[in-house]
Amino acid sequence: MKPLAIINARLLDPASDYDGPGAVLVADGRIVEVVHGQATHRPDEAEIIDAQGLCLAPGLIDIRVTTGEPGAEPKETLKSAALSAAAGGVTTIVVQPDAEPAVDDPAMVDFIQRRGAALNLVNVRVAGAATQGRDGTRMAEIGLMDEVGALYFTDGDRVIANTRTLMRVMSYAAAFNALIACRPAEPWLSEGAVATSGELASRLGLAGQPAIAERIQLERDLALVEQTGARFLVDQISTEGALEVLARARARGLEVAASASINHLCFNEVDIGDYRTFYRLDPPLRAESDRRALVEALRDGLVDVITSAHTPAPAEDKRRPFADAAAGAVGLETLLPAALTLHHQEGVDLLDVLRPLTQGPAALLGLEAGLLEADAPADLVLFDPNAPVVIDADALRSKSKNSPFDGRRLQGRVERTFVGGRAVFMRD
Template identity: 50%
Template sequence: MTLFLQDARLIDPEAEGETTANLVIDGGIIAAIGQMQAPAGAEVIDCGGKCLAPGIIDIGVKIGEPGERHRESFRTAGQAAARGGVTTMIARPDTLPAIDTPEMLEFVTRRAAEVPVRIRHMAALTKGREGREMTEIGFLMDAGAVAFSDVFHVTTDTKVLSRAFTYAKSLGALVIGHPQEPGLSQGAAATSGKFASLRGLPGVSPIAEQMGLDRDLALVEVTGVRYHADQITTARALPALARARAAGLAVTAGVSVHHLTLNEFDVGDYRTFFKLTPPLRSEDDRRAMVEAVASGAIDIICSMHTPADEESKRLPFEEAAAGAVGLETLFPAALRLYHAGSLSLSQIFRALALNPARLLGLPQGRICEGAPADLVLFDPDAPFVLDRFQLASKSKNTPFDGAKMSGKVLATFVAGVQVFGQVAQDSGE
């Protein structure tokens, strides 16, 4: 089927600009962009001047299958992603059991096949994510792994990590690290400082992130492996990142949308939906992260979607599970930075779509002729109040419950197929 999207405000993160144009989709590919008329027989969608951008590629999505299907299933994650404008999810390996063998990777790949959006999987860097023995990286790559990570289980044995980096380098694999010094971070529920002390919460110093990043970057320098830091959240970590890039190392970095739009004071009176990993930082750090995204020092914005059931969140703050769902809130939360004048729409989609695609070698993330027609149509100014019980995710642990937000996804397309939205279509005949 041929689709004709007319009168769209195209957000192009590659050209870093906006144009009003029509767009032809044929065979799941963007066939033409310009002021042409609709091809004969095409289905016509009037975008009404609303924004059309590349679909979001969300790196670091936790899906509960296998082992924690009660928190999130492939079906509910797929529905949430489509509603949030996420056309590709990069799923994490921190499942029960971990995705650390080709057989387990093939299992989750089969389970993901029925989801309306694209799903690619990371695999664990070490067996069981225990940091003692590296996985069969080559076999896992053959089975479809796009990256390797132990997520929040930071390896304490530097020799094991060095060997894994060396092996990953020899195979051209991407390693995704979580920059934290595990000893300092253990048991922490908040960022150390006056606020944590007044609340009586065990804190972790921001230096833990810098120390963890320094160790990883030293190993990157020795091995030459491609490395992505999943979340940089403190200003003091940015100079090390800049030095690594100046030295020519293949290093990129991400940040979660929560650390761009919230700070440590949002925890308030022990609100566990605001307990995250890493914990929320100071307002100075939050502003530094926004500036780093604007300048390109931080490449990627992600949701770090981490579903948690009610029982694991309705506990004292120290004991409650960390993490928040984010597939549906990633986009409107990121638009807070647009409405605040901190980032342009093209800069936001550079971090949400183009840079993740470049990092993983995917053809998506662009609006150009020949690119896959993975697109999101949205109104950046449409206001709404978020109701967590209306989320498609099984788990409802969002810090944005009851928040006033602006920016609604009107339609989501994957390979030219509308997987979400009620945008009217007319026959071009």
């Protein structure tokens, strides 16, 4: 590949807190030089891209992506997910273990990584199951999956209700510093719930999950973290009470990170309106006070990672009565413009919006990516933060079209995405 020079860009690098003019020189798939200020040297042999003041940032890293491959390819394939990611400026995706069969052994981890690499689009990595078949009772082959490249271990949307099993998982993982992720949802209080408990759910006749269910389960999980010394990720935190528990745990020195989905940062329970099933999510959308608390936690650095929580569901699974509709939403292609609403509408600094999409997940998972510096992988996104866009779910590259942002007017448009210095997306 010819060397590549991207000049006249507004560089956004959360790792160095730099937001200003600059240029990036790329060769052999890696960043060779980052210039702050106006670049005067243009290598003769390099391809020159004049960014004309557009933003150049590390490619986004989405650590919570569900696909249908293997086992449910009509929902999503690795290829359709990778195409969606590239169009959304996401250069690394971490595929969840809830496939058929579950990704609970090293052969499955290796299979998905090889399939992803063969696509030659974005980086495809894997989260392994914490328990066999994600059944919550028998520990999976965590050590062997770690050896072949699994980045962390989780049962995804399924809660490990058996405390003894989770303690064994954490104790074993702590021995080689593996990361365990769990959804905080007390199973008995959450059983059958499709909305957040409160006046709205009661009026709509929907089974509700009280916000305290998240806090109760998180208290248990953090007690086990304290007992075992495990590295832990609170997966999709969504309530103010749980954020307070998280802050106290951090103050005690526990090694605990937290992720939040972009949906819970942008929407609240009122958005389900008259049974709009595209807003049927798990965890359910919360009260506006919870959403506001999440935004403030992001601003303060308490939330380490923003995810798309990409969960494809075809129309036949969504166009049902609200309580029967599949939970989840696609989000890879809309992740960046949705996140930019936190800057445009909530006043969050642009670097603070990008940090949990780049540096935060990279540091958590031990990836080289997520920063603009010499010798880092040339995984980059060039975007216009102010360009108006109207989300058209039917035009999304995902095989499923279940986007809660359908019809929304947002600001922020990806122009080019680079993986290893190679353009994997260019806007027409």
